[in-house]
Amino acid sequence: xxxxxxxxxxxxxxxxxxxxxxxxxxxxxxxxxxxxxxxxxxxxxxxxxxxxxxxxxxxxxxxxxxxxxxxxxxxxxxxxxxxxxxxxxxxxxxxxxxxxxxxxxxxxxxxxxxxxxxxxxxxxxxxxxxxxxxxxxxxxxxxxxxxxxxxxxxxxxxxxxxxxxxxxxxxxxxxxxxxxxxxxxxxxxxxxxxxxxxxxxxxxxxxxxxxxxxxxxxxxxxxxxxxxxxxxxxxxxxxxxxxxxxxxxxxxxxxxxxx
Numbered sequence: 618x619x620x621x622x623x624x625x626x627x628x629x630x631x632x633x634x635x636x637x638x639x640x641x642x643x644x645x646x647x648x649x650x651x652x653x654x655x656x657x658x659x660x661x662x663x664x665x666x667x668x669x670x671x672x673x674x675x676x677x678x679x680x681x682x683x684x685x686x687x688x689x690x691x692x693x694x695x696x697x698x699x700x701x702x703x704x705x706x707x708x709x710x711x712x713x714x715x716x717x718x719x720x721x722x723x724x725x726x727x728x729x730x731x732x733x734x735x736x737x738x739x740x741x742x743x744x745x746x747x748x749x750x751x752x753x754x755x756x757x758x759x760x761x762x763x764x765x766x767x768x769x770x771x772x773x774x775x776x777x778x779x780x781x782x783x784x785x786x787x788x789x790x791x792x793x794x795x796x797x798x799x800x801x802x803x804x805x806x807x808x809x810x811x812x813x814x815x816x817x818x819x820x821x822x823x824x825x826x827x828x829x830x831x832x833x834x835x836x837x838x839x840x841x842x843x844x845x846x847x848x849x850x851x852x853x854x855x856x857x858x859x860x861x862x863x864x865x866x867x868x869x870x871x872x873x874x875x876x
Contacts, residue, residue: 618790621798622651629782629794629844632851634755636859642735644759646855648752651796652742657752659760662731676725677732679757681714683707683749685738710746711736713819717750717779717810718757720818726774727764732757743783743797747808750781755852759859779818780848781810784837786829791836793844805829809841813849 618626630651639645642658665678684707687693697703718734734757736749758778764770783795785803795803804827810818822834 618788618792620787620792622796626790626792627840627843629847630796632848634752634851634855634858636755636759636855637862642756642760643763644756644761644859646752646755646759646859647739648748648755650742650744650748650751650794652740653744653748653796654739655745655748655752656735656737656739657749657756658735658737659753659756660733660735661760661764662733663729665729665731676723677727677730678724679715679719679722679732679734681711681718681734681736681749681753683711683714683736683738683746685741685745689738689741710749713746713808713810713821714749714753717781717818718753720812721754721775721777721779722757722761723772723774723776726770726772727761728770732760741797743795743800747781747783747794747810750779750810751848751852754779755855755859758852758856762856762860778813778849778852779810780813780845780852781808782841782844782848783808784840784844786827786833786837791833791840793840805833805837807834807837807841809838809845811842811845815842815846 633649635647637645638647639658643661645658648655648657685694687696734753736753738745758775761775765773784793784807785795786805787799787803803825805824807822809820
């Protein structure tokens with residue numbers, strides 16, 4: 618089997634994280650899976666949802682929003698605000714992002730705060746939801762590191778990193794991290810979310826007018842586990858890089874004031 622971009626069946630697309638791309642967010646990253654690019658930004662709000670206050674739930678909350686910019690696809694995508702409602706796909710994806718990222722954070726340790734994670738797709742070439750989960754976790758980690766460094770948190774709330782990747786059956790074989798042509802023509806499509814401890818958070822899978830066997834399912838999950846292990850290491854490196862950059866910014870600011 619030859620993949621459209623020449624990758625092997627178990628190979629991720631080139632993945633990169635550029636931190637601190639949104640200066641007014643507490644933590645942000647531009648994540649790229651090949652030609653799929655998503656800005657993920659975590660913003661801290663010093664308040665919690667009304668339902669938490671009414672039910673006297675301790676701690677804080679994390680919520681996600683997802684959108685595809687009009688120019689992110691080959692044909693212009695109409696903004697949700699023009700239609701007057703969020704489309705079903707975007708609603709489902711942002712719920713997935715929120716569920717996934719809440720497993721990473723001990724919300725009882727963030728105080729009466731809400732972490733808003735905004736995922737805006739700049740360019741879509743397959744796997745926007747998995748890129749959003751993976752990049753969103755990096756943005757949240759950067760934001761929590763900053764809050765902790767500022768002394769606003771008594772205990773560090775990030776429990777574990779989470780990442781996500783797609784797998785599928787394409788031309789009769791299992792492949793990892795589908796781009797758009799593969800996603801379009803795949804017989805089966807899986808989206809898998811896992812923690813750095815190799816625990817499953819969520820598995821979404823369906824046959825595209827096809828069925829799949831237990832052996833094919835096992836092959837796709839094995840590829841997803843391999844891919845997510847690689848993504849976790851890339852996430853860790855990106856978080857360290859963001860912390861180093863933040864420390865440099867603070868040092869430069871202190872030096873400027875000293876003069």
